[in-house]
Amino acid sequence: MASTRKMRIVALCAMCGALVAACSQSPALTLGAEGLGKCQLAPDESLEFVWLKDLNLWMGKHEVTLGQMKCLFPSTKERHQDYYAKDWDKETSPAVNVSWKQAQQTCRALNRKCAKQLPHGYVFRLPTEGEWEAAARCGRDRTYPWGDSWPPAPMADSVLPNLQGLETVSSGRENPPTSRAIPGYKDGWPSTCPVDQSGMNEWGLLGMGGNVQEWCEGWYNQPQQLRLLKGCSAWEHQAQRCEIIARDCDTGQSEAMGFFFWGEVRNDGHNYSGLRLVIGKPVGR
Numbered sequence: 001m002a003s004t005r006k007m008r009i010v011a012l013c014a015m016c017g018a019l020v021a022a023c024s025q026s027p028a029l030t031l032g033a034e035g036l037g038k039c040q041l042a043p044d045e046s047l048e049f050v051w052l053k054d055l056n057l058w059m060g061k062h063e064v065t066l067g068q069m070k071c072l073f074p075s076t077k078e079r080h081q082d083y084y085a086k087d088w089d090k091e092t093s094p095a096v097n098v099s100w101k102q103a104q105q106t107c108r109a110l111n112r113k114c115a116k117q118l119p120h121g122y123v124f125r126l127p128t129e130g131e132w133e134a135a136a137r138c139g140r141d142r143t144y145p146w147g148d149s150w151p152p153a154p155m156a157d158s159v160l161p162n163l164q165g166l167e168t169v170s171s172g173r174e175n176p177p178t179s180r181a182i183p184g185y186k187d188g189w190p191s192t193c194p195v196d197q198s199g200m201n202e203w204g205l206l207g208m209g210g211n212v213q214e215w216c217e218g219w220y221n222q223p224q225q226l227r228l229l230k231g232c233s234a235w236e237h238q239a240q241r242c243e244i245i246a247r248d249c250d251t252g253q254s255e256a257m258g259f260f261f262w263g264e265v266r267n268d269g270h271n272y273s274g275l276r277l278v279i280g281k282p283v284g285r
């Protein structure tokens with residue numbers, strides 16, 4: 001069934017949060033002013049961006065949610081397993097099982113819809129590895145997105161990053177089955193959590209410390225065969241893999257993955273992979 005949702009972009013004043021303009025009424029909308037931008041997909045679906053002056057781009061405040069993906073791709077199947085509690089908020093949780101190819105499709109879809117509303121020379125794309133790492137460091141010298149401590153410490157908003165803690169093991173929801181967890185660590189989420197509850201860093205970005213891994217532009221390796229993932233997921237328990245410099249990969253070419261909520265084990269993709277968007281100058285791929 002075709003979606004009746006409509007897309008529009010709104011920009012919010014950096015200082016007071018007041019609405020500046022809406023693209024459905026003002027095609028000349030410019031997001032170039034320094035501050036917070038908000039790309040609203042529907043009254044309850046918005047893509048929020050934070051202007052990062054150091055990087056000359058707007059970075060997604062959150063990972064892209066399943067609800068946002070459904071808004072952009074209404075014909076895409078949504079699948080998840082029954083072990084999720086009925087009150088599980090899938091719509092505001094990050095989309096997972098997204099391939100790199102599908103992350104690029106997401107950027108293209110937004111660029112088609114919103115090109116006229118972006119500042120001249122800017123596009124929706126994925127962050128580069130350097131941009132992702134800079135956003136995770138927030139201008140500081142540190143090992144992990146939360147600092148230098150292990151086990152993980154709370155993020156800047158006093159919320160623990162969503163990693164694989166004891167609650168994941170005790171809930172029986174781990175998938176694939178594992179008894180591994182960060183010793184003594186409990187962030188309260190046995191799986192992914194709503195994107196606005198996964199810990200905010202000093203630059204106002206959430207999910208940089210966990211929840212789902214995020215596709216980046218560029219390659220993982222040479223010769224260029226594998227695509228790059230940064231960040232760790234709600235199922236990560238190894239310190240080294242939580243470091244800002246850590247890298248992960250996948251072929252990223254799957255067409256069959258879809259924008260699934262976590263829960264369906266598949267053999268043809270990367271179950272932990274989600275995405276975060278930026279609005280920035282184009283980069284090579």
Ligand SMILES: [Ca+2]
Pocket residue numbers: 063207208209210211212213214231232
């Ligand atoms: Ca993340």
